[in-house]
Amino acid sequence: MTIETGLGTVANYVDERTGAAAWMKKNLQKVFPDHWSFLLGEVALYSFVILLLSGTFLTFWFDPSQREVIYDGGYEPLAGLKMSAAYASTLHISFEVRGGLLMRQVHHWAALIFMSAIVAHLLRVFFTGAFRKPREGNWIIGIGLLTLGIVEGFLGYSLPDDLLSGTGIRIAEAIIQALPVVGSYLSYFAFGGAFPGESFIPRIYTVHVLLLPGAFLALITAHLMLVWYQKHTQYPGPGRTEKNVVGYPLMPTYMAKAGGFFFIVFGVIAFLSAVASINPIWLYGPYTPGQISAGSQPDWYMGWLDGLVRMAPPIETHALGHTISWNILIPGLIIPGILFTGMALYPFIESWITGDKREHHLLDRPRNAPNRTALGAMSLTFMLVCLINGGNDIIATHFSLTINQIMWFTRFGVLILPPIAFVVTKRLCLSLQRADRELVLHGRETGTLLRLPHGEFVEVHEPISPEKAYLLTSHEQAPPLELPAVDGHGVKRVGVLRNKLRSRMSVANAEAVTKVSVNELKEIEHH
């Protein structure tokens, strides 16, 4: 029996029971546009698979218990010391289990790559406007995945119960405890009593290994199904319209490339795990609340939160026998809550400003949406300033600065730098639009000088190709919303203030360098 006949038998067997041939045929021909920036989401997806695989490996040896044991393993600097079974089992994985340390490192590096890829993918989706109708739901799922990823990572590196991550749990407990009215109760329920107790590690193990991975699987499946069904967006260009998808079919090209890329992601993570040490918990020591290390930070995706908490003013209110720690609640819960809610709702905010209710399948080049791009740059600046403050002690010792200087710089910087980033980015986008316009009208500067018969020197310009000209001018430049205070019948419109805000934002959003039209090109030709 040849491969073909063998496969044919299997296919027949399956089709007779499920009718799979029809939708398999359709989906194997599905077209996927090809651009490197579309692979960022794939990096996140493959990292997730690698996390599942490496994580499962680790669960075969990890003991999620805070029961006290005396260390009797092979690492001499901890010999005879008291520690939790969780910490001791992690040491065992690192030192005695062959491949154990490698898999621990694969798991942790994969987590860092997972979060980096999510953020990079989010930035790509944001700056190209891929979240617009019909993809608002997928955007919200994505923000959900980002949030869950942050929590999952935090719980994951807290499982070994070492000094560094235990400090992180202490801080998390302080946030819980600070919640008004219910804080002390929630803390006692979460920890089974006073901090650190003996229940927390086993409980977060269940969350980390069962509940959140289950949530991820469900959300990622929904995320991918939506991409599959709604078809992927594509960059504008010749031959590409809102009504088509230009690319390569799933079988064989896309399968080979995407499948191959999985091995690339796994390979790069394995390479990092081979050459760069990560989370050497045996150096940190087991957790006890009386100890701390200089330079204690969470992993980078929580570093911005740490930075926010560090720069908070020391505000607490005491009234009627009760305390509210604004210095914890504002940076730890309220500001992140506002940021993430704003992020999740952004597609709706933007469509409210632009009044645009149409479907979009062609992406925006970031320069052609200057307001949105500037907003993104502003948020990124905010996050970066917070992240810098999260590492202020490491930065201070390595660059001969003081932690006090960095704290004050970021306290003011977090308010001043984002608006500056907004203005600079917006102007940059408009300049790039202007440059595009010049390119279309006058062509590419070749650097060759020509002396004309009458003596004048001119630079030879080469006209750009029609494909490029189309690419630079195919974007839409919608006018700002018209929201008159009085409608056609002379009746005053309700919600005037809201509409005024809306139209102001709409005007700002519509600011652009007018793109080149055919008429203008014709004029140039006769020049």
Add this chain to the structure above:
Amino acid sequence: MKRISRYRRHKAAGPFLLIAALLAIGTTFSVASATTTAQTTTVDRTTQIEEGRQIFLKGCSSCHGLNAEGGQIAPSLIGVGAASVDFQVGTGRMPMADMNAQAMRKAPLYDAKETAALAAYVATLAPGPEIPNDSQLNYERDGNTAQGGELFRNNCAMCHNFAGQGGALTQGKYAPTLMGVDPKYIYEALITGPQSMPVFSDKTITPAEKMSIIKWIKAAEKEPNLGGASLGRVGPVTEGLLGWVLGLGILIGVAVWLAMKAR
């Protein structure tokens, strides 16, 4: 003279003269600012103390006062003991070159004999911590690495970091790295509390416990990095940086190659 004039307009003349002038100024400066180190061949103690006093007057009194009573810019040295002097001068922290926040470890100015003389002199001012003897430094025999680690994490890691790599204090001060520090200096730092460091008396951390700490520090120094390059042993900051730069960097590079059209 004529031969030199011939090269007056040579294109290398300018640079040559510049380098010659710089060398001349530099050499003159080094010679002028070099402090002479006195040659000593003392054997008996009184001469050693006197010699120490002479060095003190020449090199230390301008800040610490003629009688080591201290002043506006430097503390009193009365009662600091020989151990303090041995530590500060032996690690090159004193004399302090730059009056900024932190006295930095640097190449010592005085050799072992001069340092010993200085220490002997300061010890006479008032009783203070003595230079540890060999029995207090036999950490290999008398120390316990694991207990030393516990002691280190309880008393030292909050300033010097979990692996003794050092850490930030306020206003630009820092706890320095403990890697590559002579065990004698570690002991002396513990008992004298130099600059920002507090004192860890022998009653609260016994000499045996101090030896355990030193043994752990030396073990940490020698310990190879098991999982790969160490990234500084400072925790998640460098790990996150590497993940973004190298990890995502390589992946984006491959992605760009993947989407490029083949020739």
Add this chain to the structure above:
Amino acid sequence: MSHEIEAIKDPGLPAHVHRKADTDPAAANRAERQVAILFGISALGTVLLIVSYIFVPQDKFIFIPIMGNQNAHQLGLGLGMAISLFFIGIGAIHWAKTLMPDTEVVAQRHEFRSPDSDRKEFVDTVKQGATASGLGRRSLIKKSLGAALGLSALSPLLLLRDLGPLPKKEFEKTTWKSGTYLVTDPGNRRIKASDLEVGAVAQVLPEIEDPEHRKLSDIGKDAVLLIRLRPQDFNLTPAKFDMTHDGIIAFSKICSHMGCAVALYEQQTKHLLCPCHQSTFDVTRGAKVIFGPAARPLPQLDITVDGEGYLVAREPFSEPVGPSFWERNSQ
């Protein structure tokens, strides 16, 4: 405005450019060989992984330039795995790029919105079904259903009650009582006032009956830092000064901000720094916060000495230690 001005026309998909391997069989064979070599390198990586796992001892170290001494077993495993995976990927992608069809295909998008007839039928089906269920008409069913579902949702919450005890007044209690001796951490030895020189610090815990089995939850509230200054260095109220002993002052080591251990004592400035969020406390003024996000000074422990000079707590802490919480009443 832009629809009045004529936009530049779409020239359509650019003409397909053939790759070398499309037209030249030798180039195609070369590409095939290249892919095979890449897969071959992957196989070598797997061999390295297997050899390292089985044959390289776990305690063997080799020197690598730049990286220093590396564990050969770990490096072999890791690089073996990395090479084995990475080159499968490179091989597959190179194969796709050079040999698989790369003519761009155009597929049409379809409108998502269902035809109006379908939508109407959907609405009708739902309406019919809703009416058939009788829910709208039969308000007794509606109300009782709501009550039953709502009540049943409470039981999972109730079932979680035993996750933990109620905090009651636990946040305000520590092991420290009048007469509790201060002991070193680690070591559990009593401390005399004379053991501390000016400028010295000590990490202390309360003396308990079974020091070998101290609970971490107790350490998390009991940890105390002893610092000795000269009595004249203090700038305290008489009541707070009274809680010190001959220049020795005791503070809770648990940060009043978010609970990290505060033990970075700067001897010259007499400041305490918490490394988590850089709150700075002035010891001379009773651990008053002078920088950073902490809002309250560290609680001070009232200490004195017994007849033999050993340090004891005179009173328990007069306020809860550690981070703030809703019920915290002291300032």
